[in-house]
Amino acid sequence: xxxxxxxxxxxxxxxxxAIDQLSLTVEAGEWxxxxxxxxxxxxxxxxxxxxxxxxxxxxxxxxGETLDETTVQGIREKIGxxxxxxxNQFVGVTVKDDIAFGLENLSVPYEEMLKRIDHYSKAVxxxxxxxxxxxxxxxxxxxxxxxxxxxxxKPELIIFDEATSMLDPTGRQAMLxxxxxxxxxxxxxxxxxxxxxxxxxxxxxxxxxxxxxxxxGTPRDILRDEPLLKKARLTLLEPFKYMNQLAKKKQLTDExxxxxxxxxxxx
Amino acid sequence: MAIRLHTxxxxxxAINQPAVHAxxxxxxxxxxxxxxxxxxxxxxxxxxxxxxxxxxLMAPTSGTAELFDVTITAESFKDKSIKKTPIxxxxxxxxxxxxxxxxxxxxxxxxxxxxxxxxxxxADAEEKAKHALSLVGLDDTxxxxxxxxxxxxxxxxxxxxxxxxxxxxxxxxxxxxxxxxPQSQKMLMDVFESIQRTTHISIVFIxxxxxxxxxxxxxxxxxxxxxxxxxxxxxALFNHPELxxxxxxxxxxxxxxxxxxxxxxxxxxxxxxxxxxNAINGEGDQ
Numbered sequence: 255x256x257x258x259x260x261x262x263x264x265x266x267x268x269x270x271x272a273i274d275q276l277s278l279t280v281e282a283g284e285w286x287x288x289x290x291x292x293x294x295x296x297x298x299x300x301x302x303x304x305x306x307x308x309x310x311x312x313x314x315x316x317x318g319e320t321l322d323e324t325t326v327q328g329i330r331e332k333i334g335x336x337x338x339x340x341x342n343q344f345v346g347v348t349v350k351d352d353i354a355f356g357l358e359n360l361s362v363p364y365e366e367m368l369k370r371i372d373h374y375s376k377a378v379x380x381x382x383x384x385x386x387x388x389x390x391x392x393x394x395x396x397x398x399x400x401x402x403x404x405x406x407x408k409p410e411l412i413i414f415d416e417a418t419s420m421l422d423p424t425g426r427q428a429m430l431x432x433x434x435x436x437x438x439x440x441x442x443x444x445x446x447x448x449x450x451x452x453x454x455x456x457x458x459x460x461x462x463x464x465x466x467x468x469x470x471g472t473p474r475d476i477l478r479d480e481p482l483l484k485k486a487r488l489t490l491l492e493p494f495k496y497m498n499q500l501a502k503k504k505q506l507t508d509e510x511x512x513x514x515x516x517x518x519x520x521x
Numbered sequence: 522m523a524i525r526l527h528t529x530x531x532x533x534x535a536i537n538q539p540a541v542h543a544x545x546x547x548x549x550x551x552x553x554x555x556x557x558x559x560x561x562x563x564x565x566x567x568x569x570x571x572x573x574x575x576x577x578l579m580a581p582t583s584g585t586a587e588l589f590d591v592t593i594t595a596e597s598f599k600d601k602s603i604k605k606t607p608i609x610x611x612x613x614x615x616x617x618x619x620x621x622x623x624x625x626x627x628x629x630x631x632x633x634x635x636x637x638x639x640x641x642x643x644a645d646a647e648e649k650a651k652h653a654l655s656l657v658g659l660d661d662t663x664x665x666x667x668x669x670x671x672x673x674x675x676x677x678x679x680x681x682x683x684x685x686x687x688x689x690x691x692x693x694x695x696x697x698x699x700x701x702x703p704q705s706q707k708m709l710m711d712v713f714e715s716i717q718r719t720t721h722i723s724i725v726f727i728x729x730x731x732x733x734x735x736x737x738x739x740x741x742x743x744x745x746x747x748x749x750x751x752x753x754x755x756x757a758l759f760n761h762p763e764l765x766x767x768x769x770x771x772x773x774x775x776x777x778x779x780x781x782x783x784x785x786x787x788x789x790x791x792x793x794x795x796x797x798x799n800a801i802n803g804e805g806d807q
Binding site: 290291292293338392393394416419420421422423424425448450487488489491492493495496499513514516517518520521 | 563564565672673674699700701702703704705707729768769770773774776777779780781784794
């Protein structure tokens with residue numbers, strides 16, 4: 255049974271369809287990256303999954319349960335989401351408060367709460383900052399606190415909605431390392447981005463355009479597909495340009511392909 | 522020189538908080554024409570504080586900022602007889618996410634707002650707005666449209682046109698491509714390049730993306746912990762031994778070429794992939 259299953263889901267803001275008969279599945283433990291341009295429906299999809307928006311057509315199932323008014327509360331507890339702007343999701347007065355916020359809503363006992371704050375602040379490398387205020391943190395540090403707060407609620411799926419796009423290179427790198435650690439610990443990751451570098455470590459990449467799924471495939475398939483990426487207003491990463499350049503001259507050996515693939519991880 | 526900062530320091534102080542030295546002894550000059558400058562540095566390095574000294578939104582705690590014919594110091598900043606508005610008109614600053622500040626019912630009205638506010642007649646303001654919109658690549662089919670129903674990239678262009686309509690000598694942009702998809706980012710950078718080429722105004726843009734620095738900037742300023750640690754050509758920066766100390770990235774192209782070059786144990790740095798292939802095949806030595 256897939257963790258997430260969408261069947262013919264549609265959603266429109268007014269007359270403009272944002273999601274158009276979309277069907278897809280995400281397996282438990284999978285790292286799926288959804289790429290697409292501004293306005294392709296990526297963020298609408300995330301909002302539908304956490305029940306912030308209601309599907310107008312089709313069904314969404316999470317761990318076998320159909321999402322509706324009666325199940326939305328339980329399903330929300332299974333899904334954590336990290337948004338783009340670090341300043342819009344920091345609700346606590348201090349780092350500690352911020353991590354505790356979601357736990358208080360879930361009525362987690364005090365002793366257990368302290369344990370989780372300790373554990374998850376360490377997991378994201380923010381344990382030395384527990385008494386700091388948001389004004390004393392960088393954007394990347396705020397995002398790590400947001401992740402700790404989300405993880406503390408023990409979700410099965412974590413959605414990253416353009417979560418690295420406002421960070422500097424150091425902040426972005428730290429986020430990617432956390433995503434790798436989450437994957438290794440068995441969490442399911444759904445990353446929504448227009449940065450193709452974040453598609454490299456995924457198990458599967460979905461390309462969205464105008465509310466529809468253009469293609470689903472492995473990073474190796476998707477990242478070399480120039481016409482597909484062009485249609486989705488994305489730009490080929492440098493190593494894949496070189497791969498295509500060699501392929502055109504019939505010089506793309508297995509060695510070259512492996513080497514260029516490796517080089518992409520230096521980005 | 523249009524902007525001349527001399528040993529500018531800026532310290533943020535708040536009750537019960539340690540003082541934050543956001544700028545330390547920054548000295549630099551920026552010309553009124555034909556500059557295309559990238560300002561880089563990690564989060565908290567002082568980039569945004571620095572650009573707010575470019576148009577007298579902030580005053581140095583110590584040091585002087587000569588902005589055209591006005592000298593701003595900690596003391597003169599408080600002097601009401603020194604008008605800051607003309608400086609802010611000549612040095613236009615576009616904040617990050619300027620599209621959040623769009624408010625008029627039509628694109629043309631929104632762009633005409635600033636020149637009207639600065640005392641232009643309705644007709645003159647609209648004329649300037651139309652010209653500014655053409656500079657950012659938006660034609661007359663956009664004039665009557667609501668700014669709220671445009672794409673992210675279009676909204677950014679409308680808000681930048683709003684600053685351009687004031688006909689600044691210098692345009693300063695704080696992370697102008699933030700939040701846009703790759704193609705919209707490139708389109709916007711191309712717009713800046715064409716504005717620069719046609720009007721010869723100077724442009725300063727803050728970015729984290731070294732690909733844009735490599736592709737567009739003629740000069741790059743690097744901030745680290747409030748200090749200006751580098752002021753020079755992008756190429757000189759990418760080959761600078763302290764690049765990693767400043768936590769600066771390389772452009773994607775350089776990262777990949779450097780990796781391949783080290784795998785093939787080639788000594789000379791390569792400019793592009795074709796050159797690398799030639800070197801591997803032994804054709805580069807002849």
